[in-house]
Amino acid sequence: MSTAANHTGTLTAVPPVVSAPFFIRGELLEGQDVAHRSRDLGVTFSTPRIPLDRAVPPRTEVPPLLNVPLAEIIDFLVETGRRIRDPNNPFMQECIDRMCSTHILPREVVRNQAMYAAAYLDKRKLMAEVEQNFPDPKALDGWVPKQDFTGRKSYVRAFAPRLIHVLPGNSPGVAVKSIAQGAMVKAINLFKMSSSDPFTTVAILRIMADIDPNHAIVKSMSAVYWRGGDDAVERVLYRPQYFDKIVAWGGGDAINNVIKYLGPGFQLVSFDPKTSISMVGKQAFSSDATLDQVADLASMDVMTLNQEACVASRFIYVEAEQEDTDRFCAKLHKCIAARAAASGDFRPLDMELREQVEALMMMDDEYGVWGKPDGRGLVIRSEEPVDFHPINKTANVVRVDSLDDAVKYVNVATQTIGFFPFDRMAHYRDRLASGGAQRVVHLGEAGPSTIGNPHDAMYPLHRFVHWMAHEDGCAPSPG
Amino acid sequence: MGSNVRKLTEMASADNRFAVPFADLRATQIEAMNERFQGRKNAIKLLGHRAKEAGVAEVRTAEDIVPLLFPHTTYKSYPENWLREEKWERLGKWLATVSSHPIANIPLFGIRDIDDWIERLQGVGHFISCSSGTTGKSAMLIASQKDMEWSKVDTVNAFAWGSGVKPAQDRRIMGLAPVAYVPKNVIIAEAQEKAFGDPARSRFNYPVPPLTVGALTKMVVLRKAIADGTAKPEDIADFERTSKERQVAMDNAIGIAADALIAVRHEKLHIAGLWNNLYHVAKLVREKGYGAADFHPDNSIYVGGGLKRAQLPADYQEFVHETFNIPKDRHFQNYSMQELNSAMPKCREGGRYHVPPWIVPLILNKDGDALVSHAGVGEVEGRAAFFDLSLDGRWGGVITGDKISLDYGPCACGNAGPSVRDNIVRFADLEGDDKIGCAGTVDAYVRGVA
Numbered sequence: 001m002s003t004a005a006n007h008t009g010t011l012t013a014v015p016p017v018v019s020a021p022f023f024i025r026g027e028l029l030e031g032q033d034v035a036h037r038s039r040d041l042g043v044t045f046s047t048p049r050i051p052l053d054r055a056v057p058p059r060t061e062v063p064p065l066l067n068v069p070l071a072e073i074i075d076f077l078v079e080t081g082r083r084i085r086d087p088n089n090p091f092m093q094e095c096i097d098r099m100c101s102t103h104i105l106p107r108e109v110v111r112n113q114a115m116y117a118a119a120y121l122d123k124r125k126l127m128a129e130v131e132q133n134f135p136d137p138k139a140l141d142g143w144v145p146k147q148d149f150t151g152r153k154s155y156v157r158a159f160a161p162r163l164i165h166v167l168p169g170n171s172p173g174v175a176v177k178s179i180a181q182g183a184m185v186k187a188i189n190l191f192k193m194s195s196s197d198p199f200t201t202v203a204i205l206r207i208m209a210d211i212d213p214n215h216a217i218v219k220s221m222s223a224v225y226w227r228g229g230d231d232a233v234e235r236v237l238y239r240p241q242y243f244d245k246i247v248a249w250g251g252g253d254a255i256n257n258v259i260k261y262l263g264p265g266f267q268l269v270s271f272d273p274k275t276s277i278s279m280v281g282k283q284a285f286s287s288d289a290t291l292d293q294v295a296d297l298a299s300m301d302v303m304t305l306n307q308e309a310c311v312a313s314r315f316i317y318v319e320a321e322q323e324d325t326d327r328f329c330a331k332l333h334k335c336i337a338a339r340a341a342a343s344g345d346f347r348p349l350d351m352e353l354r355e356q357v358e359a360l361m362m363m364d365d366e367y368g369v370w371g372k373p374d375g376r377g378l379v380i381r382s383e384e385p386v387d388f389h390p391i392n393k394t395a396n397v398v399r400v401d402s403l404d405d406a407v408k409y410v411n412v413a414t415q416t417i418g419f420f421p422f423d424r425m426a427h428y429r430d431r432l433a434s435g436g437a438q439r440v441v442h443l444g445e446a447g448p449s450t451i452g453n454p455h456d457a458m459y460p461l462h463r464f465v466h467w468m469a470h471e472d473g474c475a476p477s478p479g
Numbered sequence: 480m481g482s483n484v485r486k487l488t489e490m491a492s493a494d495n496r497f498a499v500p501f502a503d504l505r506a507t508q509i510e511a512m513n514e515r516f517q518g519r520k521n522a523i524k525l526l527g528h529r530a531k532e533a534g535v536a537e538v539r540t541a542e543d544i545v546p547l548l549f550p551h552t553t554y555k556s557y558p559e560n561w562l563r564e565e566k567w568e569r570l571g572k573w574l575a576t577v578s579s580h581p582i583a584n585i586p587l588f589g590i591r592d593i594d595d596w597i598e599r600l601q602g603v604g605h606f607i608s609c610s611s612g613t614t615g616k617s618a619m620l621i622a623s624q625k626d627m628e629w630s631k632v633d634t635v636n637a638f639a640w641g642s643g644v645k646p647a648q649d650r651r652i653m654g655l656a657p658v659a660y661v662p663k664n665v666i667i668a669e670a671q672e673k674a675f676g677d678p679a680r681s682r683f684n685y686p687v688p689p690l691t692v693g694a695l696t697k698m699v700v701l702r703k704a705i706a707d708g709t710a711k712p713e714d715i716a717d718f719e720r721t722s723k724e725r726q727v728a729m730d731n732a733i734g735i736a737a738d739a740l741i742a743v744r745h746e747k748l749h750i751a752g753l754w755n756n757l758y759h760v761a762k763l764v765r766e767k768g769y770g771a772a773d774f775h776p777d778n779s780i781y782v783g784g785g786l787k788r789a790q791l792p793a794d795y796q797e798f799v800h801e802t803f804n805i806p807k808d809r810h811f812q813n814y815s816m817q818e819l820n821s822a823m824p825k826c827r828e829g830g831r832y833h834v835p836p837w838i839v840p841l842i843l844n845k846d847g848d849a850l851v852s853h854a855g856v857g858e859v860e861g862r863a864a865f866f867d868l869s870l871d872g873r874w875g876g877v878i879t880g881d882k883i884s885l886d887y888g889p890c891a892c893g894n895a896g897p898s899v900r901d902n903i904v905r906f907a908d909l910e911g912d913d914k915i916g917c918a919g920t921v922d923a924y925v926r927g928v929a
Binding site: 351360361362366386387411436 | 549
């Protein structure tokens with residue numbers, strides 16, 4: 001009669017304490033000085049106190065990577081990637097064990113993410129990234145001579161910056177990418193880890209130290225944790241005398257905390273919190289087979305990283321009458337549920353979201369609901385986007401008469417738009433960009449992107465570096 | 480109303496209502512919850528759905544009620560767009576899914592704004608109160624005439640019990656807070672005035688225009704429009720202007736209120752307000768050279784709500800009490816919320832909030848989906864849920880956002896009923912702001928309207 005008996009959670013139980021060591025320029029720092037809470041699971045983890053002086057190399061010290069050739073750095077990263085993927089690598093194993101105690105995603109998903117993330121550490125990919133970000137990548141390795149049309153000469157260098165990376169906790173891919181990018185621009189890097197993953201960054205750095213403990217890459221990297229917004233740390237570290245730029249992910253309080261410290265010489269490169277959507281044109285209904293295929297493609301985008309990532313679609317605008325829309329919804333629900341089942345991830349929706357969904361279920365002449373708010377896949381059909389954030393395998397299908405009517409729902413938070421049919425994309429892309437969107441992709445391909453393409457409407461590496469000019473007078477005028 | 484509900488709610492004015500040991504109450508409370516459930520499961524659509532999903536046909540144990548409790552967010556679950564688009568008919572349909580009584584057709588013709596709509600609902604016996612959520616959506620809570628009648632009695636009883644002040648109609652009422660003009664607040668203010676106010680002396684009203692539901696929701700609607708990108712620069716400028724004008728009125732009100740208090744300082748007063756306003760008025764009264772020695776030694780004070788993010792010195796409560804010469808043992812405090820219809824006043828001897836027999840306290844885990852197991856001795860800590868058996872117009876079972884410590888045993892004040900320790904916190908405030916992901920909503924892009 002009661003469902004309550006299935007649950008045993010209490011607030012009084014003492015959770016296990018997981019240890020999260022720091023990494024300071026090649027040295028592993030273990031310690032149990034401070035206890036922290038992880039946001040999602042309520043797990044406690046302990047860290048050492050941050051050795052502030054060691055985390056901030058003085059500006060009198062030229063960045064260690066400055067004169068290490070890019071090619072050597074990339075080779076080092078590629079070897080790191082190989083070791084991350086090695087199923088017997090002890091650092092990665094230990095990291096995944098620890099991570100599963102603080103992360104909301106299941107073990108397999110966490111493991112696959114780490115494997116997938118390591119795929120970024122590929123020579124051709126890394127080179128393409130650099131080449132797309134810099135018109136002349138030689139500026140990373142040396143002072144590139146220039147001369148303008150008046151004859152004035154100079155040298156320009158993409159000089160190694162000092163970066164603080166405020167990492168998100170929802171994807172280990174960001175840890176891999178941030179380390180690689182920080183290395184490629186030869187920066188002095190301080191990584192601030194997230195409470196939901198205070199392990200991956202340190203594990204990768206330990207793998208690097210294992211390759212060569214004295215390599216300049218290893219000497220350029222530190223990873224620590226403090227609670228985001230902790231004044232005692234941030235008021236000390238967030239200064240232009242110590243760092244040039246803060247590379248931060250997320251919005252709301254996470255960014256507001258950072259913004260307080262911005263000023264001349266201390267700039268923000270922000271990767272903003274994003275929502276992704278899909279647009280499905282009437283061509284999807286040309287045949288049952290097509291509709292099946294489109295529903296499957298749409299479900300792929302919804303289920304990217306089990307909908308934890310910014311590229312995962314949440315709102316799907318469908319150009320159809322209600323009856324057809326409902327046919328699509330039923331198929332979409334089936335595909336999402338199948339993917340959810342395959343992932344083994346059955347976290348129920350949190351109380352507030354469940355409540356909102358049930359309210360809509362009560363108004364069944366306005367809304368259609370396929371599935372239940374039980375974390376096994378849910379589709380909601382409405383005439384306007386719902387005003388909650390669909391998460392945890394939830395798609396909101398919004399019926400529109402024409403995709404032209406869907407354009408107004410694109411806003412400054414819109415990242416990726418998965419589109420079907422593909423031949424209508426060009427017709428829409430200007431309006432989508434104008435509304436604030438950053439990517440329009442084939443439906444079903446929200447995940448992959450052309451190597452080196454802009455992210456968050458910018459070329460990040462180009463913004464990371466400290467562009468330095470060495471003016472060298474004028475060339476003698478001819479004759 | 481079943482016989483067990485009646486038995487418990489009839490204790491509303493009983494002198495010993497907080498003295499009944501929990502063990503003597505529980506069986507009756509469970510029977511009473513079942514009476515409420517049987518009476519409402521077909522009337523409240525959402526409750527019927529919950530019961531079906533959970534497979535609960537009868538409430539026989541405290542566990543049975545857990546899946547039937549409504550989270551406090553239930554009353555915020557209406558689509559916000561309907562407010563902006565003024566879709567009164569649809570909002571009415573939503574209200575009907577959480578209402579105990581069918582919502583009669585009201586004429587929708589010519590409704591100008593939400594205040595109009597609420598007034599028409601009131602005309603047919605539905606009282607809509609709205610929480611002033613500091614950010615985001617407002618909760619919309621429907622109540623009946625019976626609930627209003629209950630509030631009138633309960634508010635006076637709770638204050639008299641918690642403060643020791645007798646309702647003798649011998650005080651001048653000094654209203655020192657901008658009041659959200661929602662039915663529940665209005666009725667409570669009227670009841671307090673009738674019980675404690677001297678009919679011969681006029682009430683002082685805080686000189687700012689009352690905040691109607693329309694005014695409260697205007698900000699929410701604008702916020703949504705900014706997020707959608709549909710708010711025009713002039714809309715935002717207009718809102719900023721109105722806010723500024725209101726702020727000027729608020730600033731002026733402090734001076735006017737301070738002068739009014741000084742003028743009647745020799746009279747016996749009943750001061751009602753919110754800490755932030757009370758503190759600033761008290762400060763000005765002192766700056767003008769007045770203080771405890773100038774005010775009547777038998778004054779009383781009724782403070783509603785928390786600090787609402789106001790930054791005040793640590794001793795703000797003592798400062799206010801001292802300024803207005805409030806006797807030492809008259810520090811009335813109350814634990815309740817818009818979602819309930821009854822108060823849990825704090826005793827003066829033990830400093831704990833006391834739960835009356837018609838409120839069933841339930842301590843849940845953090846997720847709010849199971850009771851915390853407890854031996855029945857000492858305190859139990861967890862998410863607070865309550866079943867207010869007095870509620871008529873909507874479902875009485877509510878899961879709050881609060882973390883509390885409840886003791887089923889007797890309190891130091893001598894009362895044997897359950898009581899709540901004075902260390903209530905919101906789970907939301909415990910979670911912190913360390914949460915970063917790349918996925919997020921457009922809310923992060925809205926500045927200045929919160």
